[in-house]
Amino acid sequence: MRKDPEVSSPAILFLCLGNICRSPLAEGAARAAFARAGIAATIDSAGTGDWHVGHPPDRRAQAEAQRRGVDIAGLRARQLSQSDFYDFDLILAADTENLREARALAPPDATAELMLMLNLVRGRMGNSVADPYYGADDGFAVTWGDVDAVAAALVARFGPSSG
Ligand code: 4NP
Numbered sequence: 465m466r467k468d469p470e471v472s473s474p475a476i477l478f479l480c481l482g483n484i485c486r487s488p489l490a491e492g493a494a495r496a497a498f499a500r501a502g503i504a505a506t507i508d509s510a511g512t513g514d515w516h517v518g519h520p521p522d523r524r525a526q527a528e529a530q531r532r533g534v535d536i537a538g539l540r541a542r543q544l545s546q547s548d549f550y551d552f553d554l555i556l557a558a559d560t561e562n563l564r565e566a567r568a569l570a571p572p573d574a575t576a577e578l579m580l581m582l583n584l585v586r587g588r589m590g591n592s593v594a595d596p597y598y599g600a601d602d603g604f605a606v607t608w609g610d611v612d613a614v615a616a617a618l619v620a621r622f623g624p625s626s627g
Contacts, residue, residue, distance in 0.1 A: 474622050475506035477548055478581065478611075479566060480558040483511030483541035486593050487558060488521040489604070490581060490611035492529045492536040497615035501623055509539070510548060512565040516541040522597065528604035532612070549574035556581035556614065559592035582610060584617040 478490035487509035498505045511517075519541045520526070529536045548555065549570050555578045557563040566578055582588035593610045596603030 473504040473506065474554065474618075475552045476508075476618065477544075477552040477555045477576070478507075478509040478558070479512065479544060479555055479562050480509070480593075481511055481513050481562060481595065482516045482597065483509055483513075483543070484516045484519055484522045485525045485597050485604070486595065486607055486611065487511065488536050488539045488541075489525050489529060489607055490556070490558070490593075490614060491539065492534040493532075493608065493612045493615040494618055496532075496534045497612070497619045498622075501619045503619065503622055503624070505618075505622065506552075508552070510542050510544040512544055512562050512569075514543045517543055524596070524601050524604050525607075527601075528608050532608060544569060546571050549576045549578075552576045554579075556584070559595065581614045584621070585610075585613045586617075588613070 478487040480487040491507055491509040494507050521536050521539055526537050544566060553576060555566060555576045557566055557580055563580055582591040582593060593607060596607050
């Protein structure tokens with residue numbers, strides 16, 4: 465049966481290390497995908513680290529998103545907090561290190577489901593989204609491919625035909 469959108473509108477938090485490369489790209493891809501599908505959702509991103517708090521996404525991430533028609537320039541990095549474990553239904557970590565850090569911070573009565581974001585993508589269970597920060601610029605295109613596949617999987621999961 466179709467869920468009541470007022471009740472089922474998902475709250476999804478993307479998590480990486482700095483919140484300036486992978487998770488803002490994931491946030492941008494998911495916002496665009498949910499908007500295209502006409503599905504209401506709360507979508508945000510955060511980092512496990514605090515080095516870049518308040519900063520906009522890395523310029524290479526902004527450029528990659530722009531190439532895909534998505535504007536992430538207005539996003540600002542923030543650090544994961546314990547309240548996120550109640551405020552979001554799903555916390556999706558980019559890599560196994562982010563997942564480990566999040567598990568360590570999670571309150572015992574956390575209500576959010578926590579997993580690797582690529583676990584949502586067929587054939588990518590257990591995979592990490594590679595960190596493009598120290599690599600060549602074309603790493604951001606690979607990142608986009610990964611996070612856009614995650615966004616499509618989320619739309620399929622929360623779309624009107626889902627249970
Ligand atoms: P992100 O990439 O976790 O995808 O945002 C990184 C950004 C910054 C750093 C590492 C990774 N850093 O070490 O500052």
